Amino acid sequence: MxxxxxxxxxxxxxxxxxxxxxxxxxxxxxxxxxxxxxxxxxxxxxxxxxxxxxxxxxxxxxxxxxxxxxxxxxxxxxxxxxxxxxxxxxxxxxxxxxxxxxxxxxxxxxxxxxxxxxxxxxxxxxxxxxxxxxxxxxxxxxxxxxxxxxxxxxxQTIVEKDSLRCRAIFGSQPLGTPGAVTTQRFPCGFDAEPFWTAGAVVSVGEENTISFETDLVYADGFFKPAMLRWITGSNAGRTYEVEEFLARVATLTFPSMFPVEVGDTFEIRPDCTKWKDGDNGCKQWWGADWVLHYRGEPYIPVGDTGQINAPGASI
Structure with missing residues (x-):
């Protein structure tokens, strides 16, 4: 230059x-x-x-x-x-x-x-x-x-690409929204903050960065998918995706940066599956108004089954 x-x-x-x-x-x-x-x-x-x-x-x-x-x-x-x-x-x-x-x-x-x-x-x-x-x-x-x-x-891509699943981050708000935790140019618009639930780690196994037992009593699969943010412990301030919640045991999608220890506290909430139907899908959160907030094109003919789970695969 x-x-x-x-x-x-x-x-x-x-x-x-x-x-x-x-x-x-x-x-x-x-x-x-x-x-x-x-x-x-x-x-x-x-x-x-x-x-x-x-x-x-x-x-x-x-x-x-x-x-x-x-x-x-x-x-x-x-x-x-x-x-x-x-x-x-x-x-x-x-x-x-x-x-x-x-x-x-x-x-x-x-x-x-x-x-x-x-x-x-x-x-x-x-x-x-x-x-x-x-x-x-x-x-x-x-x-x-x-x-x-x-x-x-x-x-970097600055415009949206078409996809079968929703591209918006669940709970995101329009750019410039005062007090919003997550903002996007094309947001979800749903207020997910009231759904955070406080919990603590009761025990950990050998895979102490992936799965751990919590003190939460919820039905199996209630937090599937889900987001978990650590409040205390070595991972405090970091947020992770939860892949499974079964018999009070939470399993993260990706390993945490540092080992999880007994007594670590966190907050967890259900997340959207990014599909229009099914449990924790867009229709469950928005009801009849789902079509106004779904940032995807669910009726596009699929030429390759590999594209079905890849947002932006069909350009």
Whole structure:
């Protein structure tokens, strides 16, 4: 991308010897996590690299141990600009923990990279910006993050595709609805918040990230499907899909990030099957008004039975 290099920095770069380093500012999109900075220099830097006038203020760019960056691939044909960074999992030098990395706190965070004269921190230029891909942790020793350019957003689907099942998130509300937990451009509209029920873990088995016994007394299949959000415990704040509820035992669709322990509390509610008929289907929640809220096309002829469970398969 074209960039304007300050005159003072350009004059410094024209010299035979330079004192420049790379700085990266990372802003997590997950709530509760503050922005932080990294540098390839062997000591910490304090600078105000708000070249986009976002009022970020002074920030400490920390010299992370083992930080390394690959060559950045950039093109003019609308391909996604990308680079890859690797660093050892920090113990004390960077405010990032292995637990947060594994939990996905830094997935899809916004990043901005700068070239900086560390002898005069007023001389810097923004090199690129974009979003991180999924952060991967290797054997608890190092983590790798993909740095993707903003053209990645242009490859995302922004319109609806047709599908037999409903595409809306159950309980979602229109964009801009005050107090809504989940909003969508094409929402479900049903208020599912009153259906949350509090519960606690009574016992866990060998698969302590998949299934556990609860203190809830409900008919088998009542929470099928369902959504479960943890209130306390190692998984607090995370939400998971429930695949089965049988004899007070809840089975998650995917493993929880951390093992479930006895005494962990949660809230659970039935979810929509995304079909128009059947138990917990659209008709059960909306009654005769289901057709006004069903975000799918249930009467499309199916050419391939494999498409029946894949929303957006028929384009």
């Amino acid at each position: 074209p960039r304007v290099i300050p005159i003072a920095l350009q004059q410094h770069l024209d010299q035979d010897a330079t004192t420049v380093c790379l700085c990266v500012r990372i802003e997590p999109v997950a709530p509760g996590y503050a922005p932080f900075g990294l540098t390839t220099l062997d000591r910490d830097l304090i600078a105000e690299l708000d070249g986009d006038s976002n009022g970020s203020g002074l920030m400490t760019y920390r010299a992370a141990i083992g930080l390394d960056s690959s060559a950045r691939v950039s093109s003019s044909d609308m391909a996604v600009d990308n680079a890859e960074g690797t660093s050892l999992v920090p113990e004390f030098d960077v405010p990032v923990s292995e637990r947060d990395l594994v939990a996905g706190a830094y997935d899809y965070a916004r990043w901005t990279s700068y070239l900086l004269n560390f002898e005069d921190v007023t001389q810097f230029v923004e090199l690129a910006r974009g979003e991180l891909g999924q952060v991967r942790v290797s054997q608890g020793m190092s983590f790798t993050f993909e740095m993707l350019g903003l053209t990645k957003r242009l490859k």
